[in-house]
Amino acid sequence: MWMNGLVISMDNNQNSHSQPVFNNINKLHTGIVLDDWFPEAWISAMLEAIIGSDYASLDLVILNDTPGEKKSFRDNNFSDRNTLLYRAYSKLESQIDRSYPAFTPTDVRDLLKNVPVLRIRSTTEKNSDSIQEQDVERIRGSDLDVIIQCGSGILRGDILKAAKYGVWSNTFSDTTVIRGGPPGFWETFERLGERGATLRILTEDEDYGIVLYRSLLPCNFSSVNKNNNDCFLRSSLFVPRTLKRLRDEGGNIFFDRITRENEKLQFYNNVLFSAPANFPFFKMFVKHAYRMGTNMIYPKFFRQQWFLLYDLQDQISTSFWRFKKMIPPKDRFWADPHVFFRDDIYYIFIEEYLYKTKKAHISLIEMQQSGNYSDPVKVLEEPYHLSYPHVFEHEGILYMIPETRRAKSINLYRCTDFPAGWKHEASLMDSVQAVDSTILFHKNKWWLFTNIAEPEGTSPHNELYLFFSDNLLGQNWKSHPMNPVLSDVKRARPAGKIIERRGKLYRPSQCCNPRYGYGMKLNEIVTLTEHDYAEREIAFIEPKWDKRLKGVHTLCHENRLTMIDGYWNIFGV
Numbered sequence: 001m002w003m004n005g006l007v008i009s010m011d012n013n014q015n016s017h018s019q020p021v022f023n024n025i026n027k028l029h030t031g032i033v034l035d036d037w038f039p040e041a042w043i044s045a046m047l048e049a050i051i052g053s054d055y056a057s058l059d060l061v062i063l064n065d066t067p068g069e070k071k072s073f074r075d076n077n078f079s080d081r082n083t084l085l086y087r088a089y090s091k092l093e094s095q096i097d098r099s100y101p102a103f104t105p106t107d108v109r110d111l112l113k114n115v116p117v118l119r120i121r122s123t124t125e126k127n128s129d130s131i132q133e134q135d136v137e138r139i140r141g142s143d144l145d146v147i148i149q150c151g152s153g154i155l156r157g158d159i160l161k162a163a164k165y166g167v168w169s170n171t172f173s174d175t176t177v178i179r180g181g182p183p184g185f186w187e188t189f190e191r192l193g194e195r196g197a198t199l200r201i202l203t204e205d206e207d208y209g210i211v212l213y214r215s216l217l218p219c220n221f222s223s224v225n226k227n228n229n230d231c232f233l234r235s236s237l238f239v240p241r242t243l244k245r246l247r248d249e250g251g252n253i254f255f256d257r258i259t260r261e262n263e264k265l266q267f268y269n270n271v272l273f274s275a276p277a278n279f280p281f282f283k284m285f286v287k288h289a290y291r292m293g294t295n296m297i298y299p300k301f302f303r304q305q306w307f308l309l310y311d312l313q314d315q316i317s318t319s320f321w322r323f324k325k326m327i328p329p330k331d332r333f334w335a336d337p338h339v340f341f342r343d344d345i346y347y348i349f350i351e352e353y354l355y356k357t358k359k360a361h362i363s364l365i366e367m368q369q370s371g372n373y374s375d376p377v378k379v380l381e382e383p384y385h386l387s388y389p390h391v392f393e394h395e396g397i398l399y400m401i402p403e404t405r406r407a408k409s410i411n412l413y414r415c416t417d418f419p420a421g422w423k424h425e426a427s428l429m430d431s432v433q434a435v436d437s438t439i440l441f442h443k444n445k446w447w448l449f450t451n452i453a454e455p456e457g458t459s460p461h462n463e464l465y466l467f468f469s470d471n472l473l474g475q476n477w478k479s480h481p482m483n484p485v486l487s488d489v490k491r492a493r494p495a496g497k498i499i500e501r502r503g504k505l506y507r508p509s510q511c512c513n514p515r516y517g518y519g520m521k522l523n524e525i526v527t528l529t530e531h532d533y534a535e536r537e538i539a540f541i542e543p544k545w546d547k548r549l550k551g552v553h554t555l556c557h558e559n560r561l562t563m564i565d566g567y568w569n570i571f572g573v
Contacts, residue, residue: 031060044106055247092437100229129153129330166201178272183226193514199238306335317562351387436494462489517551
């Protein structure tokens, strides 16, 4: 198979409908390029995942012994005087806060003690590295399926064809928006709402590697290192995830899909970024410092207040300017409405957050068909924060799955005394940092959509996971083979109950770009099987109908009631 100048060899006895030839005995054989035995921790985590897996083995360490200073993935080694201020800022930021686990140097000699080592030398021309021909031949002799580039150089030449499926390398930006570097700097200082990270098969043309995996992550505006920490930790999963999928699907099926995904033309109309010169950096830094100062002072006088908005119509209400507001007292906010309809009453379950305690519980509002509603009543409280009270009925029993991320579990509650009495029924999953879990019973199977912060310490906004089970109350939920089924900060995180309308399924999701809680998207679920998942965006809801409104992030519809939440900034401490 020919892809962008690289020949990918297939398994000769495999067609597009056959089973993969790989099995637990015959794993994918990988090698890794390192500069030394002390890579950053995100690389060490990736190596541990591969070595401990049942889908791949690590068979060769290619150690680049070339003399000279090795570069970090975060550092383009800008050493001229013209970038002095930028380099000084980078060092200062690293000195101020060293609590970023992704970048901690880690000794991997014990981890790799049983892996053969091949020491090589490379030559550098025009910012790229070429490996000597005799070393390339020695690498070919190891019969590797994949070479993982974790060294500092940009590889060129015959090494790119030394493994069956090429040389894989991470890129820590969205190359459709920013190319060049330094990673994370321009996204932070230009306050982009998202940043990208990709895994690519390297080709001779640096701009056109074959994209194997793409993730769009939330962007932190306060610190370049904090921004990069989340990105690099998340990137440690890309190679293991992709190796597993390659091994499970087999070469033909996997690369047929990759070919289709790479067929779309990606034009790049921005500059090639590099470290900023001194005077431009000074102007950017002043602007950045002003924004940071404002962000520190503003919460002293103002706070976000979420409130509810609703409309009663004979169909889903789509004109948001018609919606009436339900405003909470100034000492709290109301968010995440989920509605259950019974006997002409709308039972609205919400997150009720108290600013004083900095913790939320689940409360209930009852609404008549006329639109008259009661004050909220607390119905569920735990020692930890609760939100997103996803309610659903099955076989006459009302259940709730609230967000219990701080308990590191996905908990199911059963209604024992309708509508206000609730009891913990089961833990669907343990040891997981999941948010906004949303369940669907479809074609006699349970489907659980949830966003998970993996690895621990990363943002929960951008990766949607899907699980399925035949038994609601069991812990035998199977992970979908495409997990995460979405890795996109603009539409991954659930935003309410899945809507069934005229035989179609629509999944509301949050758009966390340019900030958390900004907007919502409605996505039609096109494919939902145990082997495949696909959805397409059909609507984007932004907070444009009210000048005070800053964001919206939950949508629900039951009977005649359509309800969302929104927030504005109010004065008060």
